[in-house]
Amino acid sequence: xSGLPQGVDVRLxxxxxxxxxxxxxxxxCAALNExxxxxxxxxPEVLQRTGTFKFRGAYNRLVQLTPHEREAGVVAWSSxxxxxxxxxxxxxxxxxxxxxxxxxxxxxxxxRTAALGAEIVPYDRLRDDREAIGRALAAAHGAIIVPPYDDxxxxxxxxxxxxxxxxxAARLGLTLDALLxxxxxxxxxAGMCLALGDASPATKIYSVEPTGFDDHRLSLIAGKRVANExxxxxxxDALLxxxxxxxxxxxxxxxxAGGFAVSDDEVAAAMRYAFTEMKLVVEPGxxxxxxxxxxxxxxxRGKTVAVVLSGGNVDPRLFARVISGL
Amino acid sequence: xSGLPQGVDVRLxxxxxxxxxxxxxxxxCAALNExxxxxxxxxPEVLQRTGTFKFRGAYNRLVQLTPHEREAGVVAWSSxxxxxxxxxxxxxxxxxxxxxxxxxxxxxxxxRTAALGAEIVPYDRLRDDREAIGRALAAAHGAIIVPPYDDxxxxxxxxxxxxxxxxxAARLGLTLDALLxxxxxxxxxAGMCLALGDASPATKIYSVEPTGFDDHRLSLIAGKRVANExxxxxxxDALLxxxxxxxxxxxxxxxxAGGFAVSDDEVAAAMRYAFTEMKLVVEPGxxxxxxxxxxxxxxxRGKTVAVVLSGGNVDPRLFARVISGL
Numbered sequence: 001x002s003g004l005p006q007g008v009d010v011r012l013x014x015x016x017x018x019x020x021x022x023x024x025x026x027x028x029c030a031a032l033n034e035x036x037x038x039x040x041x042x043x044p045e046v047l048q049r050t051g052t053f054k055f056r057g058a059y060n061r062l063v064q065l066t067p068h069e070r071e072a073g074v075v076a077w078s079s080x081x082x083x084x085x086x087x088x089x090x091x092x093x094x095x096x097x098x099x100x101x102x103x104x105x106x107x108x109x110x111x112r113t114a115a116l117g118a119e120i121v122p123y124d125r126l127r128d129d130r131e132a133i134g135r136a137l138a139a140a141h142g143a144i145i146v147p148p149y150d151d152x153x154x155x156x157x158x159x160x161x162x163x164x165x166x167x168x169a170a171r172l173g174l175t176l177d178a179l180l181x182x183x184x185x186x187x188x189x190a191g192m193c194l195a196l197g198d199a200s201p202a203t204k205i206y207s208v209e210p211t212g213f214d215d216h217r218l219s220l221i222a223g224k225r226v227a228n229e230x231x232x233x234x235x236x237d238a239l240l241x242x243x244x245x246x247x248x249x250x251x252x253x254x255x256x257a258g259g260f261a262v263s264d265d266e267v268a269a270a271m272r273y274a275f276t277e278m279k280l281v282v283e284p285g286x287x288x289x290x291x292x293x294x295x296x297x298x299x300x301r302g303k304t305v306a307v308v309l310s311g312g313n314v315d316p317r318l319f320a321r322v323i324s325g326l
Numbered sequence: 327x328s329g330l331p332q333g334v335d336v337r338l339x340x341x342x343x344x345x346x347x348x349x350x351x352x353x354x355c356a357a358l359n360e361x362x363x364x365x366x367x368x369x370p371e372v373l374q375r376t377g378t379f380k381f382r383g384a385y386n387r388l389v390q391l392t393p394h395e396r397e398a399g400v401v402a403w404s405s406x407x408x409x410x411x412x413x414x415x416x417x418x419x420x421x422x423x424x425x426x427x428x429x430x431x432x433x434x435x436x437x438r439t440a441a442l443g444a445e446i447v448p449y450d451r452l453r454d455d456r457e458a459i460g461r462a463l464a465a466a467h468g469a470i471i472v473p474p475y476d477d478x479x480x481x482x483x484x485x486x487x488x489x490x491x492x493x494x495a496a497r498l499g500l501t502l503d504a505l506l507x508x509x510x511x512x513x514x515x516a517g518m519c520l521a522l523g524d525a526s527p528a529t530k531i532y533s534v535e536p537t538g539f540d541d542h543r544l545s546l547i548a549g550k551r552v553a554n555e556x557x558x559x560x561x562x563d564a565l566l567x568x569x570x571x572x573x574x575x576x577x578x579x580x581x582x583a584g585g586f587a588v589s590d591d592e593v594a595a596a597m598r599y600a601f602t603e604m605k606l607v608v609e610p611g612x613x614x615x616x617x618x619x620x621x622x623x624x625x626x627r628g629k630t631v632a633v634v635l636s637g638g639n640v641d642p643r644l645f646a647r648v649i650s651g652l
Contacts (some may be wrong), residue, residue, distance in 0.1 A: 024352035030375050030414075044536070046605035049356050088356075108602070275645075279607040279638035297510035312605035319601075320646030 010159035010195040013060045017160055020092070021056055021060035022035040022048050022159075026168035026252060026306075031277045032106060038300035039174065043165050045279055046312030050112070052238075052286070053161050053188055053310050054085030054148075060157030061146055062089045070095050074146050075138040077101070077130040081110025081238050081285075081311050082148040087118035098143065100134045106283075106315045127238050149187030150245035159191025165306050166200055174304045180289035181308040183207035183216045183259070184239040188310060193255035204257035206298065208288040210234035210264065215243045216252065219258030235264050235318070238285030238311055260298065262291040268322050270294050274309065275323045284318075286311035336521040338484035339386045342354055344585070346376050346418070347382055350487075352494035352547065352632075357603045358619075365500065366619060366625035370492050370606055371640030376438070378564075378604050378612070379472075379487050379636050380411030386483030387472055388415045388554050388596035389505040396421050401464040402458040403427070406435025406565050407611075407637050413444035424469065426460045432563060432641045464492055475513030476571035481494045481576055485517025492526055502529040506615035507634040509542045509585070510565040511534035512574030514636060519581035532624065534614040535561035536590065541569045542578065543585030551575050561590050564611030586624065588617040594648050596620050601649045610644075612637035 005236035027042040045053040062074065073096035076086040090097035097118040101110055101126040106299050114120055121137060138145045147154065153178040162179065169176055179196065183189045188206050196203050207216040212232030219226045227243040232242065244252065262270075267284050274282045282290070289307045292298055300307065353368040371379040388400065399422035404410040409425040416423035423444040427450040428438055440446050447463060449456050464471045473480060488505065493578050495502055505522065509515045522529055533542040538558030547554045553569040560566065570578065588596075593610050596617035600608045608616070615633045618624055624631065 021355065022356075025353075027351075028348065029347075029375060031600040044605075047353060051603075051605055211329040272642075275607055275642065277377075279370075279377055279600055281605040281607060316598075316601065316651075320650050324646050325642075 005073070006091040008155050010163055010191060013056070013153070013156040014163050016060055016063055017056055017157065020059060021160070023164065026165060029278050036300040038305060040293060040300060040302065041165065041169060041174070041306040042278065043161060043306060043308045045161060045308060045310050046280055046282055046286060050084040050088045051312045052085065053082040053158055054081045055088055056160050057154035057157030057191070058082065058085035058146060059152040059186060060090070060172050061151060062086070062095060063315065064153060064167050065144060071140055073097065073143040075100070075134050075141070075143045076146040076148065078133040078148055079237050080105045080113070081313060083109065083113040083118065083314070084116065085212050086146050087116035088112045091117045092185055097174040098129050098137055098141070100137065103229055106313065108315045111314050112313065121309045149185030150247045152247065154189050155191045155194065155248060155251070157191065158163055158188040159195040161188065161308060162192035162195035166196060169304070169306065176200055176306050177303040178204045178206060178298060179306040180206045180208050180260070180292055180298065182239055182285055182288045182310045183209050184240040184285070185245045186216055186252055187245065188308070189256065190248040190251040197255060205255060206257055207252070207259040208238055208262055208292045209259065210236040210288060211261045213240055214261035216256070216258060218222065219244050219249060220253060220256055220259050223253070230300070236267060236285040236288060238283065239288065249253065257287050260292040262288050262295060262297065266291040266295040272325065279314045282307060282320065283311045283314035331474055333419060336482050336489055336517060338495065339382070339479070339482040340385055340486045340489050342389055343382055346385060347486070349490065350374055352491060353528070355604050358468050362619060362626040364629040364631060366626060367491065367495060367500070367632045368604065369487060369629065369632060369634045371634060371636050372606055372608055372612060373399060373567050376410040376414045378411065378545050379484055380407045381414055382486050383480035383483030383517070384408065384411035384472060385415040385418070387477060387479040388412070388421060390479060391470060391586040392420070395470050396449060398468040398470065398508050399423065401426070401460050401467070401469045402472040402474070403437065405563055405566065406431045406439070408625065409439040411440060411442070411443035412472050413439045417443045419578040423536055424463055424464065426456050432509045432639065432644070434641045438639065449514060458496060460620070466489065475511030476573045478573065481513050481517045481519065481520065481577070483512040485528040485633060487514065488518035488521035492522060495630070496551060502526055503629040504530045504532060504624060504631040506534050506586070506618055508565055508611055508614045508636045509535050510611070511567040511571045511572065512542060512578055514634070515582070516574040516577040519577050523581060525532065532577070532583055533585040534618045535585065535587055536562040536565055536593065536614060538587060539566055540587035543587055545570050546579060546582055546585050549579070562593060562611040562614060564609065565614065568631045586618045588621060588623065592621045593618040597648050606635060607638045607639035607640065607645065609637045633635050
């Protein structure tokens, strides 16, 4: 993986996050292992600050701002989880955060972002250009833009998830055959590629996406960035980015073994499974990698497979419907 | 604590459980710490095999059976969580398990116990004597009875929860000011008393129970075992034992600092909090200790307080109602 941008350093990010992030555990569920006939190592980033891994990248970016930049504040756009990550990191560091969020984002995400002290700027997901709104806002305040994924410091921060998985797996004496993680813009999985690139070359890394938003899968096949077809629909609100990021795809194409796509029904079944057997609250977008394992997209028999549950910010009414099977 | 029964040895139990139980993590939730102004260390036994700590005691008891005893099988009575613990331990060890369960036990508990291969013997909670049914069953098959709490090996197994808490707290450089855990028959909290007795004498240990079933609290005040008044009602199905166990109370009276009682509304609020902020699925009985913290029964300001979330086996429809606030 030559030609990587400067500044992408997952180990440095890990040092910055030490004592600030939750060191999430690596869990096993006997019922799940028995069901698939392998060892599934669950990385529950739902237990992370703000209920998602997004805090890692956001904090890694914000903590490196100069005093002058901190003064001016930050701007971000996000469907909700990056919003909370930026808001929480900004609050910890005493930085003003303005977040451009879809007017139809899950209420739990808007409310939690506001509760962290950020200013919410709503936009219409179908009509408005959120980046244009964000850039105008940043220009007006001289504020720094914190992109959701296409940024070396964001990618490095997210990659610490994989460093922790690798450390804990090594402690168990296990070698990872595969690692599955959700992909929206591809920041998490790109960071994981960087983190495992050298440490665990034999591990196959797969992106998992909702069907219709499987732009990583299609881009890997095409060998170049491909956008999702318009008109797709999925309840995985965290994973609806239109196409892979430029930086993230540069990293991912060099390291990913492939991509899987899962249906909303398979995701709902995974959320129910996590509720019943694992006692974890997982949002739709956070459950896609587990859905890939449960629906047999990957054959885990005799294998050691790490699965990232990337977020748990789901509206109670939606969660109630999903676990009731309605 | 002189005069303790022989065989109560939490460290031996920990050695037996090594590699069989889930070493559940000790979690912190930034939002919770900020809310109470202290450090709350969460021990999520919902992540344990079968979704509750009960597996610990059951396995510790069953693994010590002789080959002849294993042949004859085991009998237990339980509202559902001990049932699953015994069924899972029996399945791992190739032992036949017969479990006497209330006909109105949460369906998730009956189903999961049956799925583990146990034979379910239903009884009427208001009319039948479950112990009599269990004893008759054991006599008929020459089977060993595995009591839910009043047994040295069960108590020792449950106590491993506190050993792990103490180890992880020490690793964080923290001294526990208090430890709160649910009490039904008192097996978990008795095991924790034994485990912390020597290791952490400054730690105050409190039982937490649903109002109307706060027999530990009342018994500690009275200095002797007191039964709950008849006619009480609570949705904490795991904590409806009529009075403290004889063995468990002997241990608990010597070490407990006191007991708290929480209302069903406070428990429901704690379940919602665990869903929203901690992304954990907790059943009513498993959430009482968190409820005590959130409702201010204990002042955690400036303190380090460990809280056990003891189980997560809750019917999806009940959980859906609770998180929707209905």
